[in-house]
Amino acid sequence: MNEFSRRSLLKVATAGGAVAGIGGFSALSQFLSPLLTGPESDLVGFQAPQRDEIDEFSHVIQRLTFGPRPGLYAKVKTMGTEAFVEQQLAPDSLDDSWTDARSRHFEALHSWPLGELLEYKARELLDQMTRKKILRATHSNLQLKEVMVDFWSDHFNIDPSKGDSKWLKPADDREVIRNHALGSFPALLKASALSPSMLWYLDGRLNRHESPGDKPNENHARELLELHTLGVRGGYTQKDVMEVARCLTGWTVRERSQSRFAVGKVEFRADLHDSGAKTVLGVEIPAGLGAEDLERVINIVSHHPSTARYLAEKLCARFISDAPPESAVLATAETFRTSKGDIRQTLRTLFHTPGFRAARGEKTKRPFHFVVSALRATSARTNAGPALQDYLLRLGHAPFQFPTPDGYPEEAQPWMATLLWRWKFAVDLSSAAISGTSLKIEALRKAAGSEEALAAHLLGRAATADELEAAAQSGLPLALLLASPAFQTF
Amino acid sequence: MKSQVTTFIGTEAPPPVTLVIVFLRGGADGLNLVVPHADPAYYAARPGIGIKARDAIDLDGFFGLNPLLRPLHHWWQEGQLAVVHCAGSEDESRSHFDAQDFMEHGGLAAGGWLGRFLRVRPDQSESPLAAVAIGSQLPECLRGAPSCAAIQSLDDFGFGPNLPAGFLANLAALYKVAPRQLAPAGQSAMMALERIDALRSQNPTSSSVTYQTDDFSNGLRQIARLIHGRVGLQAATIDLGGWDSHITSPLIMDPPTQRLANGLNAFAADLGPERLAHTQIVVMTEFGRRVAENSAAGTDHGRGSVMFLLGGGIAGGKVHAAWPDLEHELAGPGDLPVRHNYRDVLAPVLSQIAPGTDLAKVFPTHALSPLTLF
Numbered sequence: 097m098n099e100f101s102r103r104s105l106l107k108v109a110t111a112g113g114a115v116a117g118i119g120g121f122s123a124l125s126q127f128l129s130p131l132l133t134g135p136e137s138d139l140v141g142f143q144a145p146q147r148d149e150i151d152e153f154s155h156v157i158q159r160l161t162f163g164p165r166p167g168l169y170a171k172v173k174t175m176g177t178e179a180f181v182e183q184q185l186a187p188d189s190l191d192d193s194w195t196d197a198r199s200r201h202f203e204a205l206h207s208w209p210l211g212e213l214l215e216y217k218a219r220e221l222l223d224q225m226t227r228k229k230i231l232r233a234t235h236s237n238l239q240l241k242e243v244m245v246d247f248w249s250d251h252f253n254i255d256p257s258k259g260d261s262k263w264l265k266p267a268d269d270r271e272v273i274r275n276h277a278l279g280s281f282p283a284l285l286k287a288s289a290l291s292p293s294m295l296w297y298l299d300g301r302l303n304r305h306e307s308p309g310d311k312p313n314e315n316h317a318r319e320l321l322e323l324h325t326l327g328v329r330g331g332y333t334q335k336d337v338m339e340v341a342r343c344l345t346g347w348t349v350r351e352r353s354q355s356r357f358a359v360g361k362v363e364f365r366a367d368l369h370d371s372g373a374k375t376v377l378g379v380e381i382p383a384g385l386g387a388e389d390l391e392r393v394i395n396i397v398s399h400h401p402s403t404a405r406y407l408a409e410k411l412c413a414r415f416i417s418d419a420p421p422e423s424a425v426l427a428t429a430e431t432f433r434t435s436k437g438d439i440r441q442t443l444r445t446l447f448h449t450p451g452f453r454a455a456r457g458e459k460t461k462r463p464f465h466f467v468v469s470a471l472r473a474t475s476a477r478t479n480a481g482p483a484l485q486d487y488l489l490r491l492g493h494a495p496f497q498f499p500t501p502d503g504y505p506e507e508a509q510p511w512m513a514t515l516l517w518r519w520k521f522a523v524d525l526s527s528a529a530i531s532g533t534s535l536k537i538e539a540l541r542k543a544a545g546s547e548e549a550l551a552a553h554l555l556g557r558a559a560t561a562d563e564l565e566a567a568a569q570s571g572l573p574l575a576l577l578l579a580s581p582a583f584q585t586f
Numbered sequence: 587m588k589s590q591v592t593t594f595i596g597t598e599a600p601p602p603v604t605l606v607i608v609f610l611r612g613g614a615d616g617l618n619l620v621v622p623h624a625d626p627a628y629y630a631a632r633p634g635i636g637i638k639a640r641d642a643i644d645l646d647g648f649f650g651l652n653p654l655l656r657p658l659h660h661w662w663q664e665g666q667l668a669v670v671h672c673a674g675s676e677d678e679s680r681s682h683f684d685a686q687d688f689m690e691h692g693g694l695a696a697g698g699w700l701g702r703f704l705r706v707r708p709d710q711s712e713s714p715l716a717a718v719a720i721g722s723q724l725p726e727c728l729r730g731a732p733s734c735a736a737i738q739s740l741d742d743f744g745f746g747p748n749l750p751a752g753f754l755a756n757l758a759a760l761y762k763v764a765p766r767q768l769a770p771a772g773q774s775a776m777m778a779l780e781r782i783d784a785l786r787s788q789n790p791t792s793s794s795v796t797y798q799t800d801d802f803s804n805g806l807r808q809i810a811r812l813i814h815g816r817v818g819l820q821a822a823t824i825d826l827g828g829w830d831s832h833i834t835s836p837l838i839m840d841p842p843t844q845r846l847a848n849g850l851n852a853f854a855a856d857l858g859p860e861r862l863a864h865t866q867i868v869v870m871t872e873f874g875r876r877v878a879e880n881s882a883a884g885t886d887h888g889r890g891s892v893m894f895l896l897g898g899g900i901a902g903g904k905v906h907a908a909w910p911d912l913e914h915e916l917a918g919p920g921d922l923p924v925r926h927n928y929r930d931v932l933a934p935v936l937s938q939i940a941p942g943t944d945l946a947k948v949f950p951t952h953a954l955s956p957l958t959l960f
Contacts, residue, residue: 147722255696257729296694460766489724499697499705499730512771513733515715516778519757523745566760571750579757581764581772 114182138475139387139543143170144552150456154556158586159415159452159459160184162241162467166543166553181447184240185440187278200494205266210292210360214352218262222496223485225266229495231481244277244439247414249495250503252288252324256496264293264360265496281407281437282398284429285324287391289316291348292349292360298501305345305370307320312341312370319501320344325397327406336377338398342370343381343389404433410506411442416512417458418507423477424451424569457556457585460508465586466518469509470525470578473554476535483531487524490517513582522578537574555582601786602711603864603898603939604813605821606853609699610846610871611724612829613682615839616891617922620669620905623650627912631878633884635835645669649905654843660769660918661896666854667860668900668959671888671907672925674873678918680887685872689928690726693951697730699932700821704731706947707940712771713818714778715743720805720824728823739808743782754779778817785815794855802826802845806853814860829871833882854896863898866935874922877912888921893931899938899960906957926957934959 145154154175157164161184167414172180181454183189199458200206202224213221233242252273255283258266268291288294295301305312317340346369362386373383377400381392386425408429412420424446431445432438446452467487471478478484482580488494491514505511524530526537541562544550551559551567554568554577560568563580567573577583622628623639641657642650649671651659661667677688704710710732717734719725724736732791737743745753754776761772789813797803802824809822826846831838842849846869847910854862874891896902908925910916917923929949933956936943945954 246915255730257691257726258696260694300633320844460768479923487632490733490735492731497697497729499695499702508767510732512767513712513716513774513776515768515771517735519735519775520745523749523753527748531744562763563760566756572753572758576753576757577825580760581768582760585765 101371117490119369133181138165138167139539140167141170142166142545142549142553144171144544144549145169146556149558149559150557152453155453156180156447158556160243161448161472162233162242162465163472163586164553164556166475166540170383173496182442183426185236185278185444187238190237193282194233198231198235199228199342205270207266209358210264210267211358213263213266214308214359216263218256221266222256222261224494225269226485227272228478228490229269230468230478232483232586233464234471234476234478234480240443241274241277243414245273245412248273248277249286250498250506251410252294252496253501253503254286254291254496255499256293256297257499259296260349260360261293261296263352264291264296264349267291267360268293269496270498274582278439278443280430282394282441284396284439285320286390288324289320289394290347290362292362295347295349295362300380301349301351302343302345302363303341303345303347304368305342306368310370312338312345314338314341315343320393320410321397323501325406326400326402327409329469330400330402330406332377332402339376340393342372342374343393345370345378346387347390370558383450398437399433399544401429401433403437404429407432407437408442408446410422411446411572412451413506415443416449420455420566421449421451424516425479457582459586460511461584461586462504462506462511463514463518464488465495467491469586470583471533473578474525474535474537474540474574476525478533479528481532484533486518487521487530492522504551518584519579522583523572523575524574526578540574550574553578554578556586558583588611601813601816601864602709602818602820603866603937604809605700605939606865606867607727607821607823608846608850608867608869609727609823610795610829610842610869611682611686611825611827612871613685613873613875613887614829614842614883614891615831615835615872615875616671616673616871617874617885618835618839619652619655619843620645620671620892621650621652622648622909622912624648625909625912631912633879634883635879647727647911649907652843654840654952655847657847658802658894659853662855662903663843665903666896666900668895668902669907669929670893670895670908670926670957672922673906673931674890674926675928675929677735678889678923679696680873680918680921682872682887683772684917687726689870691729692929692949693836695950697723697930698727699948700727700823701730701942702735703936703940703948707936707943709940710855711818711820712774713820714775715812715817715819716780717821718809718812718819718823720808720822725823725825728821730954732935734821737808739783739804740786740811742787744779747758785817785851795852797852797856798845798848800845802850803849803852806849807856808855809875810861813857813865819828831875831884832880832886833883833884833907839883842859848892850943851897862896864947866897866900866939867895868932868935869894870928870931876920877916877922878920879956884906889917890922893926893928895931895935895959899933901958906959927952929954930957931959933957 153172204216205225236242272287272291299313300316303313316478318337322328346365348365350358352359359426371567374381379396406423412425427449428446431443566575570576609691620639623642641653644650675689676683687809690698717731719736728734758776768852797807805824812819828842870893871891875885875888910923933945934952
């Protein structure tokens, strides 16, 4: 589609949205609705777990994905957990064309050059990013990649509501987070440090050295050490923060308020860079390296043992439990270190620790995970539009809306006030009360074969007698199981 | 942690102080809401639309209330209502969108100031109903709140009439034996639901207070019900629009002014002394107007405006104002200047509500010098 027709289509779509009183893209998705509905093929070959405890197949599905779709358990049981893990670690090995095709409809997010993003309303971009994230998490076959996208989105959190980030975050999602989600950590870190959205969010664009005595802006440097690499107990000092800040001086981003051209372009300005010698974490960086300073910093912090430890702790907290066993953290950290931050190798080690195998059902789903797992388990169709997003807002877990750089919390405790809204979502999903989202309960039930099998599919193990009785007596068995404690855990 | 989960909604513990933010959207003309009736320069600048001294309800010999705000006058007389004049932000765009965005984020910062406050306050709520926005959309100020819901009425909570009778009892039975924190959290959510159901089943007209029927009054009535219901409400936001008085100022401003006065008066009365003591109401707007009237008997976008404060412990009966010389000390093209940054007005309120809150995290881009309001 050429530029002209693309914009015309969007204009039409936006006008339609305005008339309907809703976001522009919802009109577009209605227009494209034949393309946006889900495949039903996963109701074929439906098989449910039978053991009373979560078995190894259910366990890897629950941990590596946003929850089982109806056909997935049978597939994993056939191929074995080892092959499933390897498949998920090799994202090029799987056909994901259906989801890719669907993602391409979010035109705005593909804007290039970046300045094109500024032609859209910020609210529209947030809506499209959110929809894309929900739909990919729900439908992509590369589930581990989507889980890691979620992980890195929090690790390198940006709330785009600040300044030009409103327009630039889609580029960060595309070129930093998604591009490196299963790649190399140093490359991811470098991409993030040079992401125009991050330069806005953590004030890197203001970190300038124009005359002797200028104090650097430490915001990005501090978070780079505290949140992105070494961790707050990683052994760096205030002096290290200031030295990293000096190394990062001079990276600017063309701003909307100052330029009409190449907005969002990141440029190194030698005249704004502190060219003196620096010492970062005991490593000397000689004077006069200019833009090379950033490479040196990325290299020093990526390969620091504290970074391996900190990343291992966070990954184990996501994939094992809120308080993972030390042995698993050590093994994961060791691979991170020896592989020089190879994310796939690190995850492979993690998935093979005894701690990972043992931690069945020990995690509590965060709200986004809960909502997506319910959509997946029920093979629901959704346009991921305002009605669905509204539940995520009520649950306090709308994508791209966490204000501080630490990202949404991973542990269960901060989410304990969200049960009421989870229950309401379970009831509304099962009652076809969410606009733009629907499911075929009868088809699902028929495919499962029995209430017991459907319950086991949802819970990852055979339901207990209490659970089956509660479901049967509730009047809304599917909603009750989705709302039940066992469906909140994974 | 367990005790927190189970007690937020209990009857023993004191309920949280609820912060109610009323945002007057469209740039409310502070000069015609709280009138400097003893300042001849005001009348010189507004020969047509100035509120006449004899019409204004005198407050302190210099300022007077717009006569349509008369329902609020007794709160002033009782020392519960305070006014901050020449309040606003440093945003100079005079654009509704930019100024609201700036004010609600608290400067060039990520997330909304109220969302950050709810996250960083030391006593973070475990209630599923900690923050509500009356309306169809969450305001930017609440962005990033731990949990918040945009509601039109109490009926948006709960499960509606179609939920089978046995559903919640069966769910509660499973949560009783749930692992980890899920058991107390489930119990807490069940109690919240019971509270809301009890509220809903109460006859809404049983209150002796009469609200008007407009959306603003109705929204305040819903907030009052949540406060009465002790569901753990920490913050509520509500908008009142229609202030953009470029032409024929009284025709534009009088209706929302009446709605503001009647709604707030009914709300404060509905809360009653005990609940009002646990409530802080702040009325704010993105900017004020030009001092001089324009040729269409209106005023254009300006800078400073008024904020109203009503609630527990507020040292009311006072207009906080470092009043400028309206001939020589105006901002930009002739606007009432900003003498009190709105964050310096909010800061003491937040400190009163949640002592120990790190306000530098709530308002990261502004060196605070909090006003003495309590």
